Amino acid sequence: MKAICCSLLLLLLACRFGEGLKCNRCVGKGCRNTVETCRIDHDTCGRVFFKPPLPISYFKRCMKMSECMLLGSNKDIDAYCCTTNQCN
Numbered sequence: 001m002k003a004i005c006c007s008l009l010l011l012l013l014a015c016r017f018g019e020g021l022k023c024n025r026c027v028g029k030g031c032r033n034t035v036e037t038c039r040i041d042h043d044t045c046g047r048v049f050f051k052p053p054l055p056i057s058y059f060k061r062c063m064k065m066s067e068c069m070l071l072g073s074n075k076d077i078d079a080y081c082c083t084t085n086q087c088n
Contacts, residue, residue, distance in 0.1 A: 019037060020037050020038045020039070020040060020042075021037070021038040021042070021043065021044075021045065021062065021083065021084075021085060022035050022036070022037055022038070022085040022086055023035070023036055023038055023045035023046075023060065023061060023062045023085075023086060023087075023088055024036075024045065024047075024060045024086050024088050025060055025061050025062070026058075026059065026060040026061075027058075027059045027060075027061070028057070028058065028059070029056075029058060031058075033060065035086060036061065036062055037062075038062035039062065041064065042062040042063055042064055043064060043065055043083060044062070044063050044064060044065040044067075044068050044081050044082065044083055045060070045061075045062065045063075045081075045082050045083070045084075045085075045086070045087050045088035046059075046060065046061060046062075046063045046067070046068040046071070046079060046080065046081055046082075046088055047059075047060045047079070047080040047088040048060075048068075048071055048077060048078070048079045048080075049077070049078040049079075050076065050077055051076050051077065051078065052076075053076065054076050054077070060088045061088075065081060065083070068081035069081060
């Protein structure tokens with residue numbers, strides 16, 4: 001019984017303190033990727049490219065899926081949204 005309780009406690013701690021999603025982070029032309037651990041409310045890695053007529057810009061970072069999908073719905077923006085470590 002003691003072993004079961006200890007196992008359950010370890011499982012709960014692992015779930016509570018497990019690491020979050022890790023995404024590549026890069027802003028601007030010619031940037032170098034770094035890796036960031038996402039906040040709990042950022043569940044998506046995004047890769048976003050703004051096309052003309054918008055000023056050309058580019059970034060990769062942690063974000064909310066809803067934000068990434070909203071960006072991708074604009075015809076002048078290419079957005080790739082994914083949910084596994086460093087998938088962007």
